[in-house]
Amino acid sequence: MSVIDRDATAEPALPADDGRSEAYRAFLRAVRVRRWMIWVSQALLLVLFLVLWEIAPRAHWVNPMLTSYPSAIVSAFDRLVLSAGNEGNIFHHTWVTLVEAVVGFVVSMILGLAVAVALWWSTFLYKVIDPFLVVANALPKIALVPIFYIWLGDTTSIYAMAIAIAVFITILMIFNGFQEIDPNKVKLVRTFGATRAQILAKVVLPGSVPTMIAAMKINVGLALVGVIVGEFQSSKAGLGYLIVYGSQIYKMDLVMTSVSILAVMSTVMYLAIAAFERRIQRRRQ
Amino acid sequence: MTAKVELRDISLRYFTTESDTEALRSVSLNVGAGEFIAIVGQSGCGKSTLLSLVAGILKPTGGAVLVDGRPVTGPMRACGYMLQQDYLFEWRTVLENVLIGPEIQGLDMKAARERGVQLLRRYGLGEFIDYYPHQLSGGMRQRAALARTLCTEPDILLLDEPFSALDFQTRLALADEVSEILRRENKTVILVTHDISEAVSMADRVIVMSRRPGRIKAEHLITFAGAGGTRPKPFKARHEPEFGRYFDTIWGELEIHVGH
Incomplete structure (x- = not known):
């Protein structure tokens, strides 16, 4: 009855690695990698958009008067x-x-x-x-x-x-x-x-x-x-x-x-x- | 015993545009100082309404409610109310929740804080005073709610099915704890419940209410011979020979029909 719900207070930061099982560490690594992949993909998407926007008017695929770059x-x-x-x-x-x-x-x-x-x-x-x-x-x-x-x-x-x-x-x-x-x-x-x-x-x-x-x-x-x-x-x-x-x-x-x-x-x-x-x-x- | 709480020929009607509802009809009841009574009845029989009348947050259409011989005109410090769920405010810590009553009543906050901390320690929540309610289990939350009710030092406790939201084990354990605390502090208690076992195991007297319009249908003094004159704890009371007899009698009076 006097049990505290630890999950509710779980901290989002990832603490030091000591005393964790190999499987748990692998899980944490996978979480980190995924988070990083999302960031990189977002950055790439933005760069792609900007590059296309720069090239398309210069190559006259679209009218630079209308889109600028x-x-x-x-x-x-x-x-x-x-x-x-x-x-x-x-x-x-x-x-x-x-x-x-x-x-x-x-x-x-x-x-x-x-x-x-x-x-x-x-x-x-x-x-x-x-x-x-x-x-x-x-x-x-x-x-x-x-x-x-x-x-x-x-x-x-x-x-x-x-x-x-x-x-x-x-x-x-x-x-x-x-x-x-x-x-x-x-x-x-x-x-x-x-x-x-x-x-x-x-x-x-x-x-x-x-x-x-x-x-x-x-x-x-x-x-x-x-x-x-x-x-x-x-x-x-x-x-x-x-x-x-x-x-x-x-x-x-x-x-x-x-x-x-x-x-x-x-x-x-x-x-x-x-x-x-x-x-x-x-x-x- | 002098009457701590007296209901004199109470009646209550509700009006809505659709209906005119008679909730209570000529209810009269005396509760002595230090007495623990339970009111049982099916849902909608007006038993919770009765508590609201004693608490002064509702006015009867007819009759009078007296506390310590004086008519009730509004909420009073003498009454503490415990609801079906803890309703702890999630934006306040446990201690801040306990102090809401003293804050509203403008009491001396320094003394109230000491009282609050002491109550929480006594109920095993000493380490959790600065926690937020979502960090506590159901039983702990309900004990915090009890501390909140007692922090304004009421003589009369109005318990409106205070254990109904808890799981069965927690419920039995907490019933023992709460009745122990309230008896030790010699509080006058009115417990409202639809759980006959809870009523018989905790109260000195059980009042049975009829279906709407709510009236008092029967009264039972609850005594257990086996315990040698002292009142057994609720959990033990459930195993006394008289328990089953009280239960069956009250069950019969409640006219519980399932289906049809």
Whole structure:
């Protein structure tokens, strides 16, 4: 009866080899080799893609005007690092987009959480708001871009777009998470005389951390979508601006450079949240 | 014995848009201080509801619940509640779980922490206070849940089928441990169960409830002559000659029909 489940606490790192059977060591070796093979294959796939992308336009299998190629992207990047003028400095553009995306992400998380809490607090409010939320969530928010531009101008509309795209799904996800909390856990703290605020603070919020992280993972991508779409419409700076500008003057290297930076940016933001998740999960199951 | 808990002509109805359900009908019951009673009945007979009424998380439609002679208006420190499963919070360590009650009730946390550690040591969990619940076995988790219930120092323990989620061996061992602990500390206990053996082996008095609407159908004082006046441990009680007789009588009163 007093047995500890050792498996649950097994550490992922591979400890020293002493005192292990030959078969077990062979197993560990095989695991390592497989892990390494996966890495190598991924690297090879990336290299293959880049090489094909470089060769195909140069050999005129495809029109270089349409696809650009990696070396052109590198030199475009070099040029943009130094440049001013119409194209502007690449760090500036990246920074502008990053700030907009992070602000949009943070605001929609906070707003989404606040609304979800309000809906949890008052079932009446939830019942009243529910159909409107469903419509707002289903509406393609991109249709609002021109409206936001007219209402809010060229900077604020970008933030509004990021928030509009991310916030409704955040509300719905977090509120669903609240509702999935085991009612017996709530009953348990109620038997100790917990107030509604205590139920929220001690059970509902800490119990919904996994849901909140899942919402964050989705949100970070959505906020970036909102920012880029907003920039397409109106901005004077940012990667979305650079993409539209590059396509208008038919400079595909500019477009591809911006898209590549975007890919890196969204990956880094996602990985940051994944790292945050691991830090939290180390403490819980 | 003075009544520690008194139910006076309790009735309870639930309303939903589909139905009007009468869960309890004129239930009256006195539980003396230090007494261990068990309520048995089939599922849906309102026996768990009865505990919620005593705990103050539900209000009766009619009648009154009194604890220490005073009417119950809401959850009180005097009552500790143990649910069917441990419901330990996976984001808290074992000790932090035990301290949830004192935290909510705004008790002196330093004293509560000492009490919590002491309780966990006493129940063989001293080494595990900083572990997370998923690292414990089912029996250990339920003992941690008992420590959590006792950490607010209640006089009255409400046990809602606290062993039903455990495997059979763990269940018997834990029933011995828990009844030992509660009797030693002279707690008043109301155990709700559908397991007749559990009720007869643990309690001083067994209350049999009818099907919905729940009413008290019969009461049995449980005594074992062979043990020389002292109450045998639950596991031993199961082998006493009186055990089978109590079991058969209560079985008959529960009108258990399978099939049809």
